[in-house]
Amino acid sequence: MKSIARLGFYLTDLFFPPRCVGCARAGFVFCHPCAQLVAPVVAPICPHCGRPQSKPVELCWSCQLGERDSLSLVRIATLHSHPLRSAIHALKYERQPELAAPLARYLVAVAQQPPWLEILPYINAVIPVPLHAQRLAERGYNQSALLAGEFSERVGLKMAESWLRRARQTRSQVGLNAAERQQNVADAFLADSVAAGKRLLLIDDVFTTGSTLAACAQALRQAGAAAVYGLVLSTPAPTINDDTPGDV
C-alpha cells in the first residue's frame, strides 16, 4: 500500500513537478536560494517574548504589562517577510503540507542555540497550538502540528498534541488590535490534566501579539503545567511603535 502511495507521489511529481513557493523554480517546494533569503530574528529582542525590538529593552511593553506571564520564555526564529511569508501562506492556505519539513529547520536551528541548550533537556513534551475541529476539517491538517511533528522528531522530543485543544471556535485574529486579540482567545483553549507537573514547549507558525500563545500557556498552567515555553516560526519585523504604550 505504501509503495502504491509512493508511486502516486512519483507520478504526480513527474507530471506536475513542484514549484518553489518563493520563486516558482521547478523541482523544489522551497528552493535553496529562497531558503538563504529567509531573515533570522536578531538582537535586539525582548529577552522574555523574543520579539525583535528597534532598540535594546529590558522587557518589551507587552511583557512589562504582564500579558505573557503565562509563558516562561519565547523565541521566534525568523522575520515574516518574503519568501518565508509566501511559504507560510502556502502551508496554511494553499494545501502544501510538504512545506512543514523545510520550514521546521528554522525552529531546529533556534533550538540549537542558547538559551535552549539548557532548556530542551528538561522539556517533557512539545505541543502545537491547536486548530478548532471545524477549521481542521476545512484545512485537512494543522500547520502548527506539522511543524511541531517535524521539530520534535529532529530534536528527539515527544509530541503531545492531545494535551491541548481549542474549546471553541474563535474568529480570525487578522485585523484585530492587541486587546481585541486577547479577548478573542481568552478561555478558548482547554488542557488535559496529564499536563500537570510537566515542562512544555508550545510551537506555532506566526507570533503577532502573542495572545494565542499566551492563552494556550494559560490553559496549560491552569491544568498544572510546571512551565510553558514557546518557539515560533516567524513574526513581523519591528516598527517604531512597537516600543511604545500605543502599540499594546
Ligand SMILES: [Zn+2]
Ligand atoms: Zn525559490
Ligand SMILES: [Zn+2]
Ligand atoms: Zn516581550
